[in-house]
Amino acid sequence: MVDSQDMVKKVFTQKSARIDTNKGEEYYNCLFENAKQRISMLQKQPALKDIDMIDVIESEGINRRDFMKWVSATTATLMLPPMFEPLVAQATELMNRVPVVWIELQDCAGNSEALLRSSAPTVDDLLFDVLSLEFHETLQAAAGHDADRQLEEAVEHFKGKYLLFVEGAIPMANDGKYGTIGASGETFHEHLMRMSKDAAAVVAVGTCATFGGIPAAAPNPTGAVGVMDLVKGKPVVNIPACPANPANMVGVILHFVLTGQIPELDSLLRPKFAFGYRIHDNCERRAHFDAGEFVEEWGDIGAQNNWCLYKVGCKGPMTFNNCSIIRYNEGTNWPVGVGRGCIGCSEPDFWDKYAYERPMANANIKAPTGGVEKTVDEFGLGLLTATTIGIGLHAVASAIAGKKSEQNEEE
Amino acid sequence: MKTVDIVERIEGEAKLVCSWKENKISDARIEFLNFRGFEYILQNKPILDSLVYTPRICGICGQAHLKATVEALENIYENVNEALVITNKAKLLREIGLNIEIIDSHIKWFYMFIMPDIAKLSNDIKYNKYEPLKGSLWLNASRVASETIKAIAIIGGQWPHTSYMIPGGVMSDPTLFDLTSMQNYLEQAIIFFENTLGGIDFEEYLAFSNMEDFLKTNGSLIDFKNIAFKNNLEKIGKAYDSHIVLGSSSLFESGKIKIKNISKIDSSKISESSINTFKVNISKKENEYTWSKTALYANEFYETGPLSRALISNRKFIKTIHKEYQDSVFTRVLARMDELAHLLYTTKKLISKVDTSEPSFIKPKYSLNDIETAIGSSFIEASRGSLSHKVEVSKGLIKTYDVITPTVWNLGPGIKDKYGVAQKAIVGLDSISKAEIVLRSFDICSVCTTH
Numbered sequence: 001m002v003d004s005q006d007m008v009k010k011v012f013t014q015k016s017a018r019i020d021t022n023k024g025e026e027y028y029n030c031l032f033e034n035a036k037q038r039i040s041m042l043q044k045q046p047a048l049k050d051i052d053m054i055d056v057i058e059s060e061g062i063n064r065r066d067f068m069k070w071v072s073a074t075t076a077t078l079m080l081p082p083m084f085e086p087l088v089a090q091a092t093e094l095m096n097r098v099p100v101v102w103i104e105l106q107d108c109a110g111n112s113e114a115l116l117r118s119s120a121p122t123v124d125d126l127l128f129d130v131l132s133l134e135f136h137e138t139l140q141a142a143a144g145h146d147a148d149r150q151l152e153e154a155v156e157h158f159k160g161k162y163l164l165f166v167e168g169a170i171p172m173a174n175d176g177k178y179g180t181i182g183a184s185g186e187t188f189h190e191h192l193m194r195m196s197k198d199a200a201a202v203v204a205v206g207t208c209a210t211f212g213g214i215p216a217a218a219p220n221p222t223g224a225v226g227v228m229d230l231v232k233g234k235p236v237v238n239i240p241a242c243p244a245n246p247a248n249m250v251g252v253i254l255h256f257v258l259t260g261q262i263p264e265l266d267s268l269l270r271p272k273f274a275f276g277y278r279i280h281d282n283c284e285r286r287a288h289f290d291a292g293e294f295v296e297e298w299g300d301i302g303a304q305n306n307w308c309l310y311k312v313g314c315k316g317p318m319t320f321n322n323c324s325i326i327r328y329n330e331g332t333n334w335p336v337g338v339g340r341g342c343i344g345c346s347e348p349d350f351w352d353k354y355a356y357e358r359p360m361a362n363a364n365i366k367a368p369t370g371g372v373e374k375t376v377d378e379f380g381l382g383l384l385t386a387t388t389i390g391i392g393l394h395a396v397a398s399a400i401a402g403k404k405s406e407q408n409e410e411e
Numbered sequence: 412m413k414t415v416d417i418v419e420r421i422e423g424e425a426k427l428v429c430s431w432k433e434n435k436i437s438d439a440r441i442e443f444l445n446f447r448g449f450e451y452i453l454q455n456k457p458i459l460d461s462l463v464y465t466p467r468i469c470g471i472c473g474q475a476h477l478k479a480t481v482e483a484l485e486n487i488y489e490n491v492n493e494a495l496v497i498t499n500k501a502k503l504l505r506e507i508g509l510n511i512e513i514i515d516s517h518i519k520w521f522y523m524f525i526m527p528d529i530a531k532l533s534n535d536i537k538y539n540k541y542e543p544l545k546g547s548l549w550l551n552a553s554r555v556a557s558e559t560i561k562a563i564a565i566i567g568g569q570w571p572h573t574s575y576m577i578p579g580g581v582m583s584d585p586t587l588f589d590l591t592s593m594q595n596y597l598e599q600a601i602i603f604f605e606n607t608l609g610g611i612d613f614e615e616y617l618a619f620s621n622m623e624d625f626l627k628t629n630g631s632l633i634d635f636k637n638i639a640f641k642n643n644l645e646k647i648g649k650a651y652d653s654h655i656v657l658g659s660s661s662l663f664e665s666g667k668i669k670i671k672n673i674s675k676i677d678s679s680k681i682s683e684s685s686i687n688t689f690k691v692n693i694s695k696k697e698n699e700y701t702w703s704k705t706a707l708y709a710n711e712f713y714e715t716g717p718l719s720r721a722l723i724s725n726r727k728f729i730k731t732i733h734k735e736y737q738d739s740v741f742t743r744v745l746a747r748m749d750e751l752a753h754l755l756y757t758t759k760k761l762i763s764k765v766d767t768s769e770p771s772f773i774k775p776k777y778s779l780n781d782i783e784t785a786i787g788s789s790f791i792e793a794s795r796g797s798l799s800h801k802v803e804v805s806k807g808l809i810k811t812y813d814v815i816t817p818t819v820w821n822l823g824p825g826i827k828d829k830y831g832v833a834q835k836a837i838v839g840l841d842s843i844s845k846a847e848i849v850l851r852s853f854d855i856c857s858v859c860t861t862h
Contacts, residue, residue, distance in 0.1 A: 111470070340568050
C-alpha cells in the first residue's frame, strides 16, 4: 500500500508532468529579449495577408480594453508573466505572418467546430482575418480541383514555414484503404507524410490526431494511430481532448509567433502550459472533495449542491488539462459545471480505459502515465489533495488581476 | 466530350463522380471514403459507454446521437416492461439541447456552405459579403452561431461532444439564471434573423403563407431567391418527392409521404442495404465505391430532412412553395431556413416551460447490467433528417449497435437499377457546378454517414 502510494506520488510529481510557473527572472528576461527580436524580425517581413489587427478590432467595435483583457487572459494561458502582455498583443497582430495549413483525416470535424468557437475578441476575425489560414478543407470556399491546387500551392509557397494542423487519426490497416482523399485516392497516411514533410512543425489537434482517439478503440477495426506514431524528425505538438480546446490551439500558434518555437512539452508532447496540471487541481468542486462531500448518484442532494463528482466516475484526478480554468465555448461552461464529471478525454486510451459508468471508486484504473495498477480508493484522498501543482497558476492569475486594475485606473 | 468529372472534397473527403452523355450527367456516384467503424467498436463495450462513444460519431450533430443513444437505452427498459419515469423537465432539457444544435447547424449551413456556392453563380460584387472566411455576412453568421451554441453549453457543459443525458433524465440542473442566459443567447439568433437573414419582423415572418409574403423579406433569403431563380435552381434538384420523418417532437411529426398522402410509419419496414458499400476486412468488389450504406423504407427511396418535416407537419408556407416548385434546390434550402425560424420560436417557448423545481433525474429501479438480453431503438430528428439507433444488449455488454444517419437516406448509393435520392436529383443536369449545389442542398455530412 505504501509502495503504491509512493509510486502514484512519483507519477503525479515527476518532472515531465510538472509545470514550472516561475522559472526565475533571468529566464523570463532572456525569453523576453528573444521574443522582442523575433517580433521585430516578423514585423519586417511582408504580411501574408494585408490586414491590420487593430483595424479589424476597431472596425468590429471592440474596444482596446476588451482586446487587452483577451491579451491578459492569453498571456496567463501561456503561463507567461504579465511583462509579456505587450509582446503578446504585438504577436497577435503578427499572426498574419505565420501560415497555417489544416488537414482533416479520420475525424468527426469536432475540432474544426471547436475552432470556429474560439474565444474572443471575436476570434473569428482574429483567426480568419488575421491568421493566415492557408487551407482548411471544410471552411474554405474551394472544392474539387481548386481545393487540391490551393493546398499544393500553400505547401509549396510556404515550404518550411507553415504550421500543419492535423485533425483526425490515421487508419493504417488494409494498406490505409479506410481513408483516402483527392482524385488520386491518396491514403490519409500518404497525405499526412506529404503535407508534414515541409512543415515547420506539426500540431495534432484532438485526441484522434494525438493518440488515435475513438477510432483506435478496441478492436480498432481500421488500425487507427496518432500523428506522433508516424511523423518523425520534426517537432510534433499534441493538443489532445475531445474536442481540443481552441484556446490551446491559439496558444500554440501565438507561442510560435512570439518565440519562433513550439512551447515546452511534456513526455506525451503536450504543451505544458495547458497540460501541466490536472483538472482536479483547479476544479471548482475541489473544496467539496477536500471536505469529503460527494455526489453519490445523479439527482441526489450532493448533485443539487454541486458537490464533488469523483464517486460517480469523474476522471478529473487522472486527467491533465486546463479545462477547469479555460472552460469551453468562450468560457461558458465545462462538463463538471453541469454535474457530469470529467471523462478524461485528453488522456491516451481514455476510450477504453476511462469510459463512462465506471466510477473510479470501484474500477481498476491505471494512472494516466501508466505503471500503477491500484483502485482509486486505495490512492487515498489525502494523497490526491497533497499536490500543489495548481498553486503557481493562481499566482500568475492574481498578478494579472492586479495588472488589470492598474490599467483600469489609467483609463 | 467529357466522360467523367470528379469533384473531390465536396465535403471533407466526400467525392462526386459524374459520367456524361450528350452534355448531360448520365450517372452520378457520391463516394464517402472515410471510415472509422463505430458499430464494430461498440460491440462488447459496457452499455453506458455508448453515451461517450456515439456523440463522437459526428462533431456537428453529437447532441442528436447522444439523445438517440439515451432513448434507445430507455427503450430497453420499456421493452422489458419496466419503463422509466422521465420528468418533464428532463425531456424539455433534452429537446432544447437538440433544437439549439439544429439552429446552430442551419445558420452555419446557409452561410458557410450554400450561400458561398450560390454567390459564385453571380458576378455581382454585392454578393462578396458571402465569401468564406472574409465576407462580412460569413463572419457575422459564424459569430452568431458561436453565441447561440453557448445556450447548449449552459446545460450540456460544452459543445461539440456534449454529454449530459443519461437513462432516467439529465445530469444538469439549470437555475433560473441559467435559463434566462439561454433565452438571451437565442434572442441573438432571433435578432440576426430579423436584421440579416430575413430582414423582417420575426412574428410577421412566422405568419407567412405564400410566395407573395416571402417577397416582403429583405435579407439574405431574398439574395438567395434572386440568384436561385436567375439560375433556375427552382427547377433542378428534384428527386422522388417521397418524404420520411421518423422522429417526433414539439415541432416535428413522424410520417411519410409518397405521392400525396401522409401515412404512419411501420418501423419494421426500414432496412439497410450494403450492396454497393465497401466491407470491412474484405477486398472491394467492382461495384463497391463508398462506405455509405443505403437506407430504404419498404424497399423504396425516401428523402429526409427539413423539407420532409415541413411537409409532414403541414407547415403552410413551405407547403405552398412546394406545390409550386416541388422538391427543388430552392424549396429544399428555403424549407431548412424556414425551419430555423420555427425552431427559434419553439425553443424559446420550451425554455420558458422548464420547471426548475422538478427533479432532473430519477434513478432507474435496476441497472441495464442486470438485464439478460434485450433490444432498444430510437428515432430522432437531427439537423439533416431522421436518425435511428438500435442496440442489442446482453449481460451488461453491447452485442450489436446499428446507426442509420439522415445522410444515408439522402446520399447513400442506389441499388440495382434504382438511383439513390441525391443521385436521382443530379442525373440529367447539364453542369457540374449545378450538380455540386444540388448535392449541397441535402446538407452532406460525410463523417456521420460512414461512422
